[in-house]
Amino acid sequence: MSKVALCFSFNTNKTSLAAKKIAEAFGQTQVELVNAESITPEEFLSYKKYILGVPTWFDGELPNYWDEFIPALEDLDLKGRKFALFGNGDQKGYPENFVDGMGLMAAILEKCGATLTGYTSTNGYEFERSKACRGDQFVGLALDFENQGKQINQKIKDWVDQLKKEF
Numbered sequence: 452m453s454k455v456a457l458c459f460s461f462n463t464n465k466t467s468l469a470a471k472k473i474a475e476a477f478g479q480t481q482v483e484l485v486n487a488e489s490i491t492p493e494e495f496l497s498y499k500k501y502i503l504g505v506p507t508w509f510d511g512e513l514p515n516y517w518d519e520f521i522p523a524l525e526d527l528d529l530k531g532r533k534f535a536l537f538g539n540g541d542q543k544g545y546p547e548n549f550v551d552g553m554g555l556m557a558a559i560l561e562k563c564g565a566t567l568t569g570y571t572s573t574n575g576y577e578f579e580r581s582k583a584c585r586g587d588q589f590v591g592l593a594l595d596f597e598n599q600g601k602q603i604n605q606k607i608k609d610w611v612d613q614l615k616k617e618f
């Protein structure tokens with residue numbers, strides 16, 4: 452299997468922690484850590500499989516580092532490339548925008564022709580609205596460190612097992 456780009460901001464706390472756990476579960480040699488804060492289109496296109504860390508900020512928005520890469524990303528042809536998203540959010544603090552960032556990123560990637568994998572069930576979460584929902588699934592793995600901290604390790608383990616089959 453070619454290396455998976457595990458792309459997230461190295462400047463974050465919780466997203467970085469989740470990425471570290473994902474890398475461990477995947478096997479360090481299977482993934483390459485890529486800093487979303489300094490990614491270029493050329494580097495991005497050098498991979499075929501991607502796991503993107505996409506937390507939600509600003510009441511339902513992407514963090515600045517992703518917003519800055521989006522114009523370049525929108526110009527890329529991502530046909531034949533597989534993506535899985537994980538996104539931190541806070542379902543109690545932001546029940547009307549829970550993990551919206553994953554939904555925003557999923558829509559952009561799909562417009563570029565990408566294939567999305569790694570959907571997960573919304574069972575066990577409590578929120579009102581999320582742009583990351585498709586029916587009763589999230590378009591990736593929703594991680595809520597604030598309210599479900601004890602479930603993070605198991606959720607990541609299950610998700611990585613799922614990705615190993617889907618990638």
Ligand SMILES: Cc1cc2nc3c(=O)[nH]c(=O)nc-3n(C[C@H](O)[C@H](O)[C@H](O)COP(=O)(O)O)c2cc1C
Pocket residue numbers: 463464465466467506507508509510511512539540541542545548549550551596597
């Ligand atoms: C100012 C602010 C705005 C936030 N907005 C949202 C939001 O709209 N939806 C959501 O699910 N979580 C929201 N969150 C929660 C963060 O996504 C959560 O704390 C996440 O773990 C941050 O990850 P990071 O520190 O790795 O970027 C917000 C947090 C802050 C501090």
